[in-house]
Amino acid sequence: MHRHGTCQTRAVPETAEDPLVIVRGASRYYEDLVAVDDVTLDVARGTILGVIGPSGSGKTTLVRMLTGTLLPTKGELRVLGQEPRKFTRHVRERIGYMPQHFVLSEELTARENVSFVASLFGLLWPRRGRRVREVLQLVDLWEARGRRARQLSGGMQRRLELACALVHDPTLLFVDEPTAGLDPMLRQRIWTEFRRLRDAGRTLLVTTQYVGEAEYCDQVAVLANGRLVALASPEELRRRALGGEVVEVETAQPFDGELLRAVSGVRDVDQSAPRRLLIVTDDAGEAIPRLLQAVSRTGGEVISSSEYRPSFDEVFAKLVEPDVARAA
Amino acid sequence: MLLGLLKSLTRTTSFISKEVLEVVRRPGALFSLIFGPFLIMGAFGLGYSGQYKPLNTILVVPSSAGLPREVSFYQQYVGQSVTVVDVTEDVNAARDRLRHQEVDLLVIAPTDVEEKFRNGQQSAIGIEYNELDPVRDNYARFIAYRQVQELNRAIIENTVARGQQYLVQTTGAQPPVQLSPQIVAAPTRAELRNLAPVEPNVVAYFAPAVLALVLQHMGVTLTALSMVRERLSGAMDLFRVAPLRSLEILVGKYLAYAFFNLSIASAVCFLLVGLLKVPLLSPPGQVATVIALLSFASLGLGLLISTIVDSERQAVQLSMLVLLASVFFSGFVLPLDQFIAPLRIAAYSLPVTHGIQLLQDFMLRGDTNHGWELGALAGIGLVLFLVTSVTLRRNMAPA
Numbered sequence: 001m002h003r004h005g006t007c008q009t010r011a012v013p014e015t016a017e018d019p020l021v022i023v024r025g026a027s028r029y030y031e032d033l034v035a036v037d038d039v040t041l042d043v044a045r046g047t048i049l050g051v052i053g054p055s056g057s058g059k060t061t062l063v064r065m066l067t068g069t070l071l072p073t074k075g076e077l078r079v080l081g082q083e084p085r086k087f088t089r090h091v092r093e094r095i096g097y098m099p100q101h102f103v104l105s106e107e108l109t110a111r112e113n114v115s116f117v118a119s120l121f122g123l124l125w126p127r128r129g130r131r132v133r134e135v136l137q138l139v140d141l142w143e144a145r146g147r148r149a150r151q152l153s154g155g156m157q158r159r160l161e162l163a164c165a166l167v168h169d170p171t172l173l174f175v176d177e178p179t180a181g182l183d184p185m186l187r188q189r190i191w192t193e194f195r196r197l198r199d200a201g202r203t204l205l206v207t208t209q210y211v212g213e214a215e216y217c218d219q220v221a222v223l224a225n226g227r228l229v230a231l232a233s234p235e236e237l238r239r240r241a242l243g244g245e246v247v248e249v250e251t252a253q254p255f256d257g258e259l260l261r262a263v264s265g266v267r268d269v270d271q272s273a274p275r276r277l278l279i280v281t282d283d284a285g286e287a288i289p290r291l292l293q294a295v296s297r298t299g300g301e302v303i304s305s306s307e308y309r310p311s312f313d314e315v316f317a318k319l320v321e322p323d324v325a326r327a328a
Numbered sequence: 329m330l331l332g333l334l335k336s337l338t339r340t341t342s343f344i345s346k347e348v349l350e351v352v353r354r355p356g357a358l359f360s361l362i363f364g365p366f367l368i369m370g371a372f373g374l375g376y377s378g379q380y381k382p383l384n385t386i387l388v389v390p391s392s393a394g395l396p397r398e399v400s401f402y403q404q405y406v407g408q409s410v411t412v413v414d415v416t417e418d419v420n421a422a423r424d425r426l427r428h429q430e431v432d433l434l435v436i437a438p439t440d441v442e443e444k445f446r447n448g449q450q451s452a453i454g455i456e457y458n459e460l461d462p463v464r465d466n467y468a469r470f471i472a473y474r475q476v477q478e479l480n481r482a483i484i485e486n487t488v489a490r491g492q493q494y495l496v497q498t499t500g501a502q503p504p505v506q507l508s509p510q511i512v513a514a515p516t517r518a519e520l521r522n523l524a525p526v527e528p529n530v531v532a533y534f535a536p537a538v539l540a541l542v543l544q545h546m547g548v549t550l551t552a553l554s555m556v557r558e559r560l561s562g563a564m565d566l567f568r569v570a571p572l573r574s575l576e577i578l579v580g581k582y583l584a585y586a587f588f589n590l591s592i593a594s595a596v597c598f599l600l601v602g603l604l605k606v607p608l609l610s611p612p613g614q615v616a617t618v619i620a621l622l623s624f625a626s627l628g629l630g631l632l633i634s635t636i637v638d639s640e641r642q643a644v645q646l647s648m649l650v651l652l653a654s655v656f657f658s659g660f661v662l663p664l665d666q667f668i669a670p671l672r673i674a675a676y677s678l679p680v681t682h683g684i685q686l687l688q689d690f691m692l693r694g695d696t697n698h699g700w701e702l703g704a705l706a707g708i709g710l711v712l713f714l715v716t717s718v719t720l721r722r723n724m725a726p727a
Contacts, residue, residue, distance in 0.1 A: 071726045092569065099562050101562050103566050
């Protein structure tokens with residue numbers, strides 16, 4: 001038997017600077033299974049935090065703890081200034097939640113479903129009718145408002161759930177794998193909508209399995225085996241994964257990369273081919289002129305040089321590699 | 329304060345409309361809800377006579393007994409509950425037919441009735457039957473007993489008529505009275521008077537019971553499935569995040585399904601009274617009260633099931649178990665006083681037990697001598713509401 005919810009009980013008043021979500025050393029165990037292990041993170045007001053990790057990494061457990069449906073085994077959680085298990089009605093009205101799976105009624109139409117959820121969050125008529133229309137238009141489902149949910153495609157169902165999560169205009173939105181199983185076009189549209197919400201002052205915590213979607217977030221938390229492997233902006237994550245900013249240099253003739261190690265600001269050199277070098281630097285912008293000079297000085301000729309931007313799949317793989325190895 | 333109340337009302341009513349729409353949009357469920365109960369009752373009313381068929385009987389009369397051998401002679405004594413199909417002296421052949429269930433009863437007359445009678449001895453009439461059904465076994469015993477009584481009466485009458493020798497010595501100085509053979513054979517007769525306001529009638533008697541059973545079953549089944557579906561689909565997680573109290577969900581669901589139960593009960597009552605001519609002797613309000621309380625308790629039972637099971641299959645299984653228990657222990661088929669005390673207590677914990685008693689009383693007697701059962705029904709409903717409320721609250725708490 002594990003100890004649940006050891007955090008303070010009093011609600012702390014929010015200030016504009018306070019992060020809307022504060023997680024300190026939160027863990028959740030299911031008997032012998034560690035679902036979330038000692039996670040610490042903040043979500044600042046008006047930002048998007050992407051929680052990225054493979055299936056079973058603890059993303060949904062983290063969201064469920066933050067929405068108050070699951071107690072932490074240990075650690076402290078605070079959302080909108082309150083402990084999730086003691087959310088007041090007022091705070092709940094400010095939270096939006098889009099679950100991982102379709103949980104709406106299949107027999108109700110799109111409009112009836114959104115109206116039902118709006119009622120749950122206390123929206124009174126006539127504002128409810130107006131908001132239902134607005135969010136259905138927002139997710140491009142207004143034309144399909146009279147269709148029963150079970151008649152909608154998978155993508156439309158996800159958009160319907162998003163409409164439900166947005167209908168009461170929440171301050172803080174928890175979205176659990178909103179793009180799972182959707183085509184790239186639709187994923188793009190959903191992320192555009194998230195960024196629009198962020199720009200409108202909303203705060204979002206979005207989980208996803210699609211590592212590439214980290215690009216759309218302000219901050220990214222990388223989870224693996226329940227542990228927080230990294231928490232930073234997408235750019236910072238790239239730097240951390242590769243050990244700095246990487247410059248890709250292609251030369252006309254084969255060139256010995258070891259000759260560049262002495263150049264100021266160079267941390268590492270990876271000779272991926274006789275004429276291709278990946279050079280890890282402190283700052284790519286400053287390092288490139290120095291690198292070009294160094295190549296010329298030693299008789300080489302540079303055909304091209306640019307900052308190398310690895311895909312987030314590569315970044316993610318590099319970040320979780322040590323953790324996976326440790327777990328293995 | 330007012331805003332909070334308005335929001336709470338909005339949440340509750342949202343569940344009513346959701347549940348009603350979900351049920352209405354399932355045509356199969358709708359069909360079985362609206363037409364199913366009436367079809368069951370109609371088939372029952374039209375198809376069940378409630379009468380036992382006469383027992384086909386062979387009389388085995390030895391030739392030495394000196395008794396008549398015509399079927400018609402015996403038929404006049406045995407009445408309508410027995411059909412004498414044969415009079416024979418071959419007891420083995422008759423037993424064979426009984427064994428093959430070609431006949432229901434074998435009556436074996438003694439060989440020397442008259443002689444034994446004159447000697448002041450009793451003769452034994454053999455009655456044989458071949459029955460597994462305990463109810464029909466009892467019926468056969470009763471019929472056999474009655475036949476023997478009738479036969480005894482016939483013998484006494486016959487003997488008295490032949491001899492004219494039975495005189496009764498009265499007290500005092502009055503001369504002995506000569507009595508007719510019929511009076512000697514049967515000095516008393518029964519004159520029956522049923523004080524019930526309506527003549528016993530199978531359809532009228534069982535219709536309120538079927539109505540109670542259908543209402544309970546419908547309430548339990550619909551609600552048992554409603555919440556478990558939400559729990560399994562994950563909708564409950566959304567409810568847990570929303571500013572929603574378990575009481576708002578519960579009241580919303582009660583009201584939605586009460587709407588169905590009461591609508592269907594009204595329609596069925598109308599058809600029962602209007603079409604099947606089942607009497608309604610009490611003011612309709614009393615029947616409505618019973619139906620409302622029965623619905624309240626049944627919905628509570630269904631909702632309780634839905635908060636404790638882990639799958640739709642389990643919900644259906646438990647609903648069926650409740651139905652099975654209701655058929656056996658509610659007094660619907662077997663009288664309650666035939667059960668041992670612990671089972672009677674279990675029977676009285678079923679809403680339908682009280683529903684049947686009260687609906688039969690109010691509809692067919694115009695009043696009830698079991699007023700406490702109204703309180704019991706309300707009590708069961710209240711306890712179920714409270715337990716379900718606690719269970720749902722626990723379900724909605726952070727895990």
